[in-house]
Amino acid sequence: MSEIVIEPVTRIEGHARITVFLDDTGDVRDAHFHVTQFRGFERIAQGRPVHEMPSLMARICGICPVSHLVASAKACDEILGVSIPPVAARLRRIMNLAQIVQSHALSFFHLSSPDLLLGFDYDPASRNIVGVAARAPELARDGIALRKFGQEIIEGLGGKRVHPAWVVPGGVSRPLAAEQRDAILATVPDARQRAVGTLDWFKANIASWAEEASVFGSFPSLYMGLVHESGNAAYSDGELRVIDGEGRVLLDRANPRPYWEYIGEAVEPWSYLKSTYFKSLGYPAGMYRVGPLARLNVVDQLGTPRADHELYEYRGRLGRYPSSSFQYHWARLIEVVHCIDMIEDLLSEPDILGEDVRARAAINSREGVGVSEAPRGTLFHHYRVDENGTVQWVNLVIATGHNNLAMNRSVLQVARHYIRGGSVREGALNRVEAVIRAYDPCLSCSTHAVGQMPLQIDVVGSDGQLVQRISRSSE
Amino acid sequence: MWSGVTVNSCNGFLVPASDTGKKVGTYRAIVIGYGNSLWGDDGVGQVVAQALWSQRDGPGPYSGATIIWAEQLVPELAQDVSNASVAIFVDAACDGRPAGTVTAKGVDAQGVARSPGGANLVSVGCWEDLAPASLLALCADLYGRVPAAAFITVSVDPPTFGAGLSAPVVAAVPAAVAAAWSAIGACGAPSTLGEGGAASFAQPSVPSSPSRSHA
Numbered sequence: 001m002s003e004i005v006i007e008p009v010t011r012i013e014g015h016a017r018i019t020v021f022l023d024d025t026g027d028v029r030d031a032h033f034h035v036t037q038f039r040g041f042e043r044i045a046q047g048r049p050v051h052e053m054p055s056l057m058a059r060i061c062g063i064c065p066v067s068h069l070v071a072s073a074k075a076c077d078e079i080l081g082v083s084i085p086p087v088a089a090r091l092r093r094i095m096n097l098a099q100i101v102q103s104h105a106l107s108f109f110h111l112s113s114p115d116l117l118l119g120f121d122y123d124p125a126s127r128n129i130v131g132v133a134a135r136a137p138e139l140a141r142d143g144i145a146l147r148k149f150g151q152e153i154i155e156g157l158g159g160k161r162v163h164p165a166w167v168v169p170g171g172v173s174r175p176l177a178a179e180q181r182d183a184i185l186a187t188v189p190d191a192r193q194r195a196v197g198t199l200d201w202f203k204a205n206i207a208s209w210a211e212e213a214s215v216f217g218s219f220p221s222l223y224m225g226l227v228h229e230s231g232n233a234a235y236s237d238g239e240l241r242v243i244d245g246e247g248r249v250l251l252d253r254a255n256p257r258p259y260w261e262y263i264g265e266a267v268e269p270w271s272y273l274k275s276t277y278f279k280s281l282g283y284p285a286g287m288y289r290v291g292p293l294a295r296l297n298v299v300d301q302l303g304t305p306r307a308d309h310e311l312y313e314y315r316g317r318l319g320r321y322p323s324s325s326f327q328y329h330w331a332r333l334i335e336v337v338h339c340i341d342m343i344e345d346l347l348s349e350p351d352i353l354g355e356d357v358r359a360r361a362a363i364n365s366r367e368g369v370g371v372s373e374a375p376r377g378t379l380f381h382h383y384r385v386d387e388n389g390t391v392q393w394v395n396l397v398i399a400t401g402h403n404n405l406a407m408n409r410s411v412l413q414v415a416r417h418y419i420r421g422g423s424v425r426e427g428a429l430n431r432v433e434a435v436i437r438a439y440d441p442c443l444s445c446s447t448h449a450v451g452q453m454p455l456q457i458d459v460v461g462s463d464g465q466l467v468q469r470i471s472r473s474s475e
Numbered sequence: 476m477w478s479g480v481t482v483n484s485c486n487g488f489l490v491p492a493s494d495t496g497k498k499v500g501t502y503r504a505i506v507i508g509y510g511n512s513l514w515g516d517d518g519v520g521q522v523v524a525q526a527l528w529s530q531r532d533g534p535g536p537y538s539g540a541t542i543i544w545a546e547q548l549v550p551e552l553a554q555d556v557s558n559a560s561v562a563i564f565v566d567a568a569c570d571g572r573p574a575g576t577v578t579a580k581g582v583d584a585q586g587v588a589r590s591p592g593g594a595n596l597v598s599v600g601c602w603e604d605l606a607p608a609s610l611l612a613l614c615a616d617l618y619g620r621v622p623a624a625a626f627i628t629v630s631v632d633p634p635t636f637g638a639g640l641s642a643p644v645v646a647a648v649p650a651a652v653a654a655a656w657s658a659i660g661a662c663g664a665p666s667t668l669g670e671g672g673a674a675s676f677a678q679p680s681v682p683s684s685p686s687r688s689h690a
Contacts, residue, residue: 062546110550129550130609133616140550141617147551 002026002422004415016441018432019270020415026422031412033404033436035273042394050079050363050389055165057381060396062162063106063442066099066154067374069167070236071381074370076169078257079385081364087354088171093236094346095157095167096372097339100235101191102150103375104292104332104339107440108198109143112329115434116202116209121427139201142194146336149191153343156180171358181347188344192306195340199310199333206317209326215417216435217325217410220245222278222288223297224402226256226373231300233338235373241298242278242288247321250278256371259380259397275404276397287405290377291439292331297321304345307338325410328438363389374399376440400441410435504540504659505556505622508565509547516574516631516644520544520565523629523651530652540659548605550613557618561625563655564607567644568628575643576630577650579658581623582607625658627651 004020021030041060048056057072058065070092077084084092114127117136126134133140151161157176158164166173206213222245226238240262242251251262264279264286277286288294301308311334318327346352363385370381377399384393400407414435418428508524510517524544531540541555548564556562564582572578607626615621629647640648 130612130616133550133613137617140613144551144553144617148554151551 004419004424016436018411018436020411020419020432022419022422026420028412028416028419031408031415031432032270033408033411034271042396045383045391045394048391050076050383050385050391051169053383053391054167054169055163058163061442064099064103064374064376065163066095066167067372067379068381069164070096070372071370071374071379073167073169074372075368075381075383076370078368078370079363079365079383079389080169080359080361082170082359082361084171084359085354085356087175087351088357089236090346090349090352091157091172091176091357092167094343095154095164096236097343097346098150098153098157100150100375101336101339101343102147102154103440104336105143105146105150107375107437108329108332109140109146111440112434112437113139113143115430115437116205116329120212120430120434121425124426124430127430139198142198145194146191149187149340152187153184156184168358170360173358175355175357176353178353181352185344185347188340192337192340195333195336196306199337202330202333203313206330212431212434213324213326215413216431216438217406217413218323219409219413220323221406222250222281222286223294223321224278224288224290224378225295225298226371226378227299228303229253230303232303233295233299235339240378243298243321245321245323247297250280256378256380257369259369259371259382263397265397265401271404273404274397274401276402277405284405287409288402289325289406290399290402291328291375292335293322293325293328294377295373296331296334302334302338304338304341306341307334310334310337325406325435325438328440332440363387374442376400376442377402398442400439403439403441407436407439407441410439503559504561504563505543505559506540506563506565506655506659507543507545507548507552507556509545510567511546511634513636513638515634515637516640517567517634518638519567519629519631519640519644519648519651522640523565523627523648523655526648526652527655530656548607548610550605550610553610553613553617556610556622557614557620559622561659562611562622563625563627563658565627565629565651565655567631567634569633570628570630572630573643574630574632574641575647577647577654578628578630579654580626582611582626627654627658
C-alpha cells in the first residue's frame with residue numbers, strides 16, 4: 001500500500017494533515033484528516049475562578065472568540081443561577097451575529113474565493129487573496145468591507161475586535177450608547193449591498209463548480225442546529241433539532257443542556273480532534289453535520305424576508321435538504337445576509353439602549369452548560385465548579401468536532417474522484433484541501449489567512465520507500 | 476506595472492502623484508507595528524508602535540498620525556493604508572544581523588508580481604504573514620492608491636515563546652521610533668533613507684505606556 005500525505009492543510013484556521021492511503025493499483029483505499037495540534041483548554045481552565053472563564057475561553061480562538069464568549073458566559077449564567085436582563089441577551093446576540101458575518105467573510109473571501117474565482121487548478125503561488133484582488137477587485141473589496149463591518153461592530157460593543165471582554169457572566173459589562181447604535185446602523189446598507197451582490201455572483205457561477213459540488217462531501221447525513229420554537233434559525237438561544245438526510249426529525253425542541261444524552265464523543269488514535277456522533281445511531285453511523293449547511297437544513301425558515309427569499313431559491317435549486325458540503329459556501333453567504341438583517345432588526349428595537357444589562361449573583365449551582373451557534377456550528381461549554389466557584393472540570397464540544405466524521409468521509413470521496421493510479425496533480429491535491437475549507441474548520445486561534453504555506457505530498461510505496469514527492473515551500 | 480494607479484518616487488518611496496509636493500505636516504501618515512507579542516522579540520513592532528502612539532498627540536509635524544499595533548498584517552488594513560499619504564511598517568527581522576540593528580528602507584510594492592509563481596506574500600519577519608509590499612499591492616488593486624511607504628525592521632535572534640523583549644532589542648526601540656518619525660518626513664525633507672538603504676538614528680527617550688490597541 002502507498003500513502004499520500006498533505007501537510008499542512010492550507011487556508012484553514014489551524015494546523016492539520018491529510019493522509020491518503022492507496023491500494024496496490026494506486027487508487028485510493030482510505031483517507032484521514034488529522035488535526036495535529038493540541039490546545040488543552042479543558043485542562044488549562046481547571047483551578048481558575050469561574051468569572052474568568054468567558055475571557056479565558058475566548059482565547060481558544062482568534063477568529064470566533066465571540067462564540068466562545070457567549071457559550072462560556074451562558075454556562076456561567078447557569079452557575080450563578082441568573083436570568084440575564086433581556087437587553088443584555090439582545091446585545092450578546094448582536095455581537096454573535098457580527099462575529100458570524102466577519103468569520104463567514106473570512107472563510108468565503110479570503111480562504112475559499114481564490115479557488116472559486118481563479119480555479120482549483122490555478123497556480124498555487126497566486127491562488128490567494130492578492131490574486132483575487134488582481135483579478136476581481138470588487139469581490140476582494142466586498143470581502144474586506146464585510147470583515148470590517150463585523151469587526152467594527154464587535155469593537156464598538158466590546159472595545160476590541162479580537163477577544164473583547166464585554167460579554168460577562170450575568171450579561172454584558174456596559175450598555176449600548178446611542179451613537180454606537182447609530183454608527184452601526186449607518187453601515188448596514190453598504191454591508192447588505194455587498195453581501196447580496198456576492199450572493200448574486202455566486203449563484204450566477206454555481207454551474208461552473210458542478211463537478212466539485214457533486215463530489216465535495218456529497219452524501220446524506222444527519223444535520224444538527226439550534227432553532228427557535230417558531231422554527232426560525234437561532235444563533236444564541238433556541239433548542240436542538242436533529243434531522244436525517246430526508247428531513248425526518250430525529251430530535252426536536254430538545255433542551256440542549258443535557259447534550260450528552262444525544263451526543264457521543266469518540267477518539268481516534270490519528271487525530272487530536274474528537275469525533276462526535278448522534279448517540280441513538282451509534283458510532284460512526286451517527287455522523288452528522290453542523291454549521292451553515294446544516295442550519296439551513298434544520299430550520300423551517302430563517303426569519304427575515306430577504307434571507308428567506310434567498311433560502312427559498314436555494315432550496316428550489318438544490319432541493320429541500322442539500323447534501324453536498326460544497327454548498328456550505330452558498331449557505332454561508334445566505335447567513336451573512338440574514339445576520340446583517342438581524343443586526344439591523346435588533347438595533348432597531350426601542351429598548352436596545354436600556355441600561356439594565358447585568359445580573360449579579362454568587363455561586364448558586366455547581367454546574368453549567370452554555371450553548372450557542374458559532375459560525376461553524378453548534379458550540380457547547382460545560383463547567384463544574386466547587387463551592388467557591390473554582391473550576392473543577394470542563395468539557396468543550398466545538399463545531400469542528402461535530403463535523404469531523406463528515407470531513408473525513410468528504411476527504412475520502414474527493415480523493416477517490418481525483419486521485420487515480422497513484423499520480424497526483426497539484427489541482428487534485430488542492431481539491432482535497434478545498435473540501436476541508438468548505439467546512440471552514442477552526443482548529444485553533446492560529447490562522448493562515450494569507451500566504452503560501454509549505455505543503456508536501458509524499459507517495460510512499462508498500463515497501464515504505466518514497467515513490468513520489470510533490471511539495472511547495474514558503475520560500 | 477499597475478494600470479490606473481499613479482505612483483511617483485520620492486526619496487526612494489512610492490507616493491501617489493496627486494500627493495507629491497505637500498508639506499510634511501499635511502500628510503496623512505499611518506504607522507503599523509506588528510508581530511507576535513507572545514513570541515519574544517517578534518513583538519518589537521508592536522512595542523515601537525505603542526511608543527509612537529504616546530508621541531503622536533504632542534506638538535510637531537506628525538501630530539495626528541494613525542498608529543496601529545497588531546499581531547500581523549491583514550487585508551482589512553488595505554483600506555486605511557490606501558487612504559494615507561505615508562505608510563510606515565515596523566516589524567522584527569530574522570535577517571542575520573546583530574540583534575537590535577535598526578534598518579529602514581523603501582517598499583517597492585510594484586515588485587510584488589501576481590503572475591504565476593511570482594507572488595511574495597511572506598514578510599522578512601520571523602513569522603508567516605502578509606508582507607508590506609503585498610499589502611500595498613492590495614491597495615493598488617483594490618483602491619487605486621498607494622502611499623509612500625517605508626519598512627522599519629529591528630533585527631532579532633530567532634524568537635522563542637514568551638512575552639517581553641531581549642535587552643538589545645529593548646535598547647533598539649528608541650532608534651526604531653526615531654526611524655519611523657524620520658521616514659514619515661522623508662518625502663518632505665531630504666533623508667538618508669533610500670530604496671534598500673539603511674540609516675542610523677538618534678535615540679530619544681521612550682514614552683510611557685500606551686492605552687490603545689488595534690487587533
